Amino acid sequence: MNIIGREKLVLCAIFLAIFITLPFFVGGGWTSLIIEMFIMAIAATAANLMTGYGGMVSFGVAGFYGAGAYITALLITKAGFPFGVALVAGPVGASIIALPIGWFCVRRTAIYFSMLSLAFAQLMYVIVYTWYSFAGGDDGIVGIPIPAFLNSALSYYYFTLAIMVICLIAMWIIVNSPFGKTIQALRENQERANFIGINIRRYQHAIFIISSFFLAVAGSLYCGFNQNVFADYMFWTKTFDIIIVYLLGGIYTFIGPTIGAIIYILANKIIIRYTEYWPIILGAMIVFITLFMPNGMAGFIWSRISTTKKQ
Amino acid sequence: MEVKNLKKFFGGISAVHNVTFKLEAREISSIIGPNGAGKTTLFNLITGKLSPDEGEVYFNGENISRLQPFQICHKKLGRSFQITNIFPKLSVFENIQVAILSSRGINKNFFNRADRMVKKETMEVLKNLGLAEKKDVWGGLLAHGDQKLLDIGISLASNPGLILLDEPTAGMSPQETVKTTELVKKLAKERGMTVLLIEHDMNVVFSISETIRVMHQGKLIAEGKPDEIKSNNRVQQIYLGEQG
Numbered sequence: 001m002n003i004i005g006r007e008k009l010v011l012c013a014i015f016l017a018i019f020i021t022l023p024f025f026v027g028g029g030w031t032s033l034i035i036e037m038f039i040m041a042i043a044a045t046a047a048n049l050m051t052g053y054g055g056m057v058s059f060g061v062a063g064f065y066g067a068g069a070y071i072t073a074l075l076i077t078k079a080g081f082p083f084g085v086a087l088v089a090g091p092v093g094a095s096i097i098a099l100p101i102g103w104f105c106v107r108r109t110a111i112y113f114s115m116l117s118l119a120f121a122q123l124m125y126v127i128v129y130t131w132y133s134f135a136g137g138d139d140g141i142v143g144i145p146i147p148a149f150l151n152s153a154l155s156y157y158y159f160t161l162a163i164m165v166i167c168l169i170a171m172w173i174i175v176n177s178p179f180g181k182t183i184q185a186l187r188e189n190q191e192r193a194n195f196i197g198i199n200i201r202r203y204q205h206a207i208f209i210i211s212s213f214f215l216a217v218a219g220s221l222y223c224g225f226n227q228n229v230f231a232d233y234m235f236w237t238k239t240f241d242i243i244i245v246y247l248l249g250g251i252y253t254f255i256g257p258t259i260g261a262i263i264y265i266l267a268n269k270i271i272i273r274y275t276e277y278w279p280i281i282l283g284a285m286i287v288f289i290t291l292f293m294p295n296g297m298a299g300f301i302w303s304r305i306s307t308t309k310k311q
Numbered sequence: 312m313e314v315k316n317l318k319k320f321f322g323g324i325s326a327v328h329n330v331t332f333k334l335e336a337r338e339i340s341s342i343i344g345p346n347g348a349g350k351t352t353l354f355n356l357i358t359g360k361l362s363p364d365e366g367e368v369y370f371n372g373e374n375i376s377r378l379q380p381f382q383i384c385h386k387k388l389g390r391s392f393q394i395t396n397i398f399p400k401l402s403v404f405e406n407i408q409v410a411i412l413s414s415r416g417i418n419k420n421f422f423n424r425a426d427r428m429v430k431k432e433t434m435e436v437l438k439n440l441g442l443a444e445k446k447d448v449w450g451g452l453l454a455h456g457d458q459k460l461l462d463i464g465i466s467l468a469s470n471p472g473l474i475l476l477d478e479p480t481a482g483m484s485p486q487e488t489v490k491t492t493e494l495v496k497k498l499a500k501e502r503g504m505t506v507l508l509i510e511h512d513m514n515v516v517f518s519i520s521e522t523i524r525v526m527h528q529g530k531l532i533a534e535g536k537p538d539e540i541k542s543n544n545r546v547q548q549i550y551l552g553e554q555g
Contacts, residue, residue: 173421173422173424174421176424176425176426177420177421177422177423177424177425178412178417178418178419178420178423178425178428179418179419179420179421180421180425181401181405181408181409181412181418181425182409182412182413182418184398184401184405184409185398185401185405185409187400188398188399188400188401189396189397189398189399191360191396192392192396192397192398192465193398193409193413194379194380194381194384195358195360195380195381195384195389195390195396195466196381196384196389196409196410196413196414196465196466196468196469197381197384197385197410197413197414197469198381198413198418199379199381200381
């Protein structure tokens with residue numbers, strides 16, 4: 001099922017080629033838009049490690065996305081760290097934060113897990129939102145300097161593309177490893193997993209931290225892209241953006257969240273030109289997808305491809 | 312394995328009351344008894360799903376009565392379930408494979424492709440179960456009898472020294488029942504496994520067991536060879552009484 005076939009490899013190569021050449025054909029506005037897609041693709045794929053693979057629906061994913069962004073921003077502005085170091089420190093720092101938070105969260109299941117993860121993320125939000133002297137409060141942190149060679153949309157585009165490809169490959173390796181299989185077994189049946197010798201909580205804790213790491217990679221990249229960070233990045237609405245993206249794309253395919261990110265950001269850009277009621281249209285899309293494409297766009301497309309192949 | 316004075320209360324009801332017995336190595340034995348006799352509760356106590364209120368469980372001389380299920384599994388004590396308990400959206404192959412990976416402690420590996428790992432061992436288990444041809448089907452899409460077999464297969468995959476089977480043939484067709492009984496016998500012999508089963512099908516019980524234990528209202532009321540159990544008055548009373 002997860003074996004990467006020749007078709008998929010070819011498709012990935014085509015997509016990569018398109019994204020490498022795209023900036024030469026589109027304007028600067030589009031370049032920035034696609035950077036947002038890349039960053040969202042990392043975040044949604046990371047969040048889906050928990051949901052689609054581990055069967056754990058976290059309502060607190062934005063907490064770690066924002067933690068990455070803030071750690072990077074603070075290290076650059078307060079401690080004068082070079083951008084590269086701060087970019088690595090963001091995910092590492094967020095993983096360290098995820099260590100105790102994850103420990104508590106995985107001690108609860110189902111909706112209690114979801115609500116507990118939400119509570120921790122909101123706590124982080126409140127801390128940065130109210131702590132003016134250190135984290136800028138509701139003014140956020142603005143004017144974060146980044147190196148000159150990344151200071152154009154085009155160079156940041158390729159930088160983000162490269163990191164996205166690395167992150168997706170890394171996550172792909174993880175979900176196809178014995179660890180990844182074990183996580184999927186947990187999603188399917190925790191009790192049975194326990195009786196084949198799997199320490200449930202330890203594995204859930206591990207995937208929680210891994211997911212937080214990649215969420216924070218996305219957050220840190222966004223910090224460099226926007227050069228400003230705001231407490232909103234940790235707010236629950238950001239979490240729901242990410243959840244909508246992986247639902248749109250489909251949680252049972254690896255590439256689903258990436259496809260979801262492309263559709264979501266594209267749809268937002270196009271629809272918002274014509275109407276200010278974007279959330280209504282988004283809502284209608286979600287209703288349609290959950291009712292008629294329960295496996296998301298990616299699941300829908302793959303099932304189409306496989307049925308036409310059989311004919 | 313040895314069980315000593317095991318007790319479990321649910322509210323005021325004593326589900327398992329002072330149960331004591333010892334399993335001989337490499338023996339196939341059964342526990343029978345009417346519904347609600349406490350058989351599954353006893354299994355849950357032994358395998359760590361429930362922890363006993365009183366009493367101890369020893370396995371290979373080690374006290375395992377307060378351990379977690381995953382720890383007990385690593386002591387090479389496996390079990391299957393009365394209500395089929397598999398990984399429905401993993402393929403049949405993956406169902407077995409993940410159990411083998413876990414028993415070998417290689418499921419902490421993040422970096423290598425899992426697809427081809429322990430392939431030979433997995434296929435061997437599947438061949439034994441007669442499920443080799445269905446290896447790419449989702450476990451949850453198998454017919455009921457095959458799911459029961461897969462459940463047993465998952466328990467066998469970790470190569471246990473003792474396996475507890477909770478009504479392995481429940482809901483199976485007569486042919487499937489015979490096939491499963493033969494399979495359990497064959498594997499027990501080949502691997503030198505001790506087998507303890509709960510079973511309602513008396514044909515299965517009497518054809519497979521070297522020792523039979525009878526439970527009634529949480530208590531162990533009889534223990535012996537199949538012939539002794541057949542002629543035991545108390546056992547006859549319970550079973551006839553239940554039917555009458």
